[in-house]
Amino acid sequence: FTSVELTQACLDRIAQFDDRVGAFLYINAEGALETAAEADRRRAAGEDVHVLTGVPIALKDNIVTRGMPTTCASKILEGWLPPYDATVVERIKAAALPILGKTNLDEFAMGSSSEHSAFKLTHNPWDLDRVPGGSGGGSAAAVAAFFAPLALGSDTGGSIRQPAAVTGTVGAKPTYGNVSRYGLIAMASSMDQIGPVTRSVRDAAALQDLIGGYDFHDSTSQEALEKDLLGQVKATKVEDLKGLRVGIVKQLTGEGYAPAVSEHFEKTVQVLKDFGAEVSVVDCPAFDYAMPAYYLIMPAEVSSNLARFDGVRYGLRVEPEEGPVTVERVMEATRGAGFGHEVKRRILLGTFVLSAGQVDAYYGAAQKVRTLIQNDFDRAFEQVDVLISPTSPTTAFKLGEKESDPMAMYLNDVATVPANMSGVPGISIPNGVDDKGLPVGVQVLAPARQDALMYRVASLIE
Numbered sequence: 001f002t003s004v005e006l007t008q009a010c011l012d013r014i015a016q017f018d019d020r021v022g023a024f025l026y027i028n029a030e031g032a033l034e035t036a037a038e039a040d041r042r043r044a045a046g047e048d049v050h051v052l053t054g055v056p057i058a059l060k061d062n063i064v065t066r067g068m069p070t071t072c073a074s075k076i077l078e079g080w081l082p083p084y085d086a087t088v089v090e091r092i093k094a095a096a097l098p099i100l101g102k103t104n105l106d107e108f109a110m111g112s113s114s115e116h117s118a119f120k121l122t123h124n125p126w127d128l129d130r131v132p133g134g135s136g137g138g139s140a141a142a143v144a145a146f147f148a149p150l151a152l153g154s155d156t157g158g159s160i161r162q163p164a165a166v167t168g169t170v171g172a173k174p175t176y177g178n179v180s181r182y183g184l185i186a187m188a189s190s191m192d193q194i195g196p197v198t199r200s201v202r203d204a205a206a207l208q209d210l211i212g213g214y215d216f217h218d219s220t221s222q223e224a225l226e227k228d229l230l231g232q233v234k235a236t237k238v239e240d241l242k243g244l245r246v247g248i249v250k251q252l253t254g255e256g257y258a259p260a261v262s263e264h265f266e267k268t269v270q271v272l273k274d275f276g277a278e279v280s281v282v283d284c285p286a287f288d289y290a291m292p293a294y295y296l297i298m299p300a301e302v303s304s305n306l307a308r309f310d311g312v313r314y315g316l317r318v319e320p321e322e323g324p325v326t327v328e329r330v331m332e333a334t335r336g337a338g339f340g341h342e343v344k345r346r347i348l349l350g351t352f353v354l355s356a357g358q359v360d361a362y363y364g365a366a367q368k369v370r371t372l373i374q375n376d377f378d379r380a381f382e383q384v385d386v387l388i389s390p391t392s393p394t395t396a397f398k399l400g401e402k403e404s405d406p407m408a409m410y411l412n413d414v415a416t417v418p419a420n421m422s423g424v425p426g427i428s429i430p431n432g433v434d435d436k437g438l439p440v441g442v443q444v445l446a447p448a449r450q451d452a453l454m455y456r457v458a459s460l461i462e
């Protein structure tokens with residue numbers, strides 16, 4: 001296939017079915033075909049191209065793209081055209097991957113079902129009455145529906161891995177600092193990380209090879225210590241499981257997990273044992289407090305990051321209906337009209353936990369829990385090489401089922417949040433289907449900067 005043929009096939013499929021799935025907020029047909037032609041030209045000329053050159057990709061709509069709308073699925077950014085490309089987008093363009101378009105998400109990446117989008121619902125391609133997970137439900141649905149072979153997501157508390165789990169795709173959150181956040185519209189900066197959504201572990205490794213590595217524009221970015229993740233995955237053999245020390249996180253199994261999720265997890269553990277892995281149960285007591293601590297630290301950072309949407313600098317500007325037009329009143333009217341419920345809830349929570357008099361009791365305490373979680377990971381990785389758990393407590397739930405119950409929605413993140421709190425890499429890979437035919441995911445966690453090990457083990461489970 002040429003890249004033009006492949007890209008056209010993706011665009012045709014999107015045109016035919018996306019009115020039912022709702023994965024895309026914006027489709028970049030012309031631009032994608034131009035890039036595809038350029039990719040074909042480079043290959044035909046025998047130029048030294050990246051392995052993914054010419055392979056179409058979809059981008060979560062909180063990653064900025066020059067001249068292409070970027071909304072974060074929020075009314076407050078409607079009509080805004082970014083003046084620059086995110087570093088990951090620059091790298092994708094430099095390697096001539098056709099960008100198919102921008103995918104739907106929960107507003108500002110806050111949610112676990114994509115239902116908090118201000119613009120549309122995304123349906124799970126496996127069952128259109130169910131959610132595709134969130135916040136990156138659009139990217140996951142696009143890959144699951146064969147609209148795009150590759151996509152990018154962002155993961156602050158699980159928004160790559162949980163949608164991957166419930167759509168039967170592969171989703172990886174790299175080590176914090178491995179992929180530049182420059183041009184990712186910030187949610188909680190100390191945890192946000194861009195990563196791949198794909199149909200295979202090899203594709204994900206290749207995509208991280210392309211987008212990862214040091215970037216001057218991101219002060220937390222690190223030199224990619226591990227180059228050629230794809231090569232390392234390819235060199236992995238099933239014999240490598242012999243003697244591999246695999247830890248089951250005690251706190252991330254058992255009660256609270258759907259029977260089908262637990263059953264498939266147990267089966268995978270058995271297979272690992274059969275191939276010679278040394279499996280043990282590892283105790284991470286602070287993980288029990290990861291959820292409450294995340295839902296204090298994350299909103300604190302959200303309230304600060306989202307202060308920039310003031311009705312002056314970006315997108316929407318709403319003037320007060322009556323009375324004087326002052327900066328404060330424009331800000332109030334714009335933010336009142338532009339942000340949805342969930343975003344407002346988190347800004348309020350965040351400003352509260354940071355306010356004088358509360359900050360030690362809430363934010364300070366949560367930071368201490370964060371340190372305890374990091375200590376648990378350190379101790380765990382002295383005993384084992386990798387940790388595994390189910391990715392998400394349930395398979396895809398029905399649209400509308402949890403939308404008005406924030407606590408029920410937040411509980412989806414219980415297994416994914418610890419990795420964000422400590423910065424370690426995590427990947428979700430498909431792990432069978434439940435009795436309704438809905439995909440189940442299994443998660444592999446590795447020590448910080450050992451993304452190669454994570455991908456290698458994932459490729460063996462896959």
Ligand code: GLN
Binds near residue numbers: 110134158298413
């Ligand atoms: N579901 C989580 C939340 O709502 C994850 C968000 C994310 O990773 N962007 O905060």
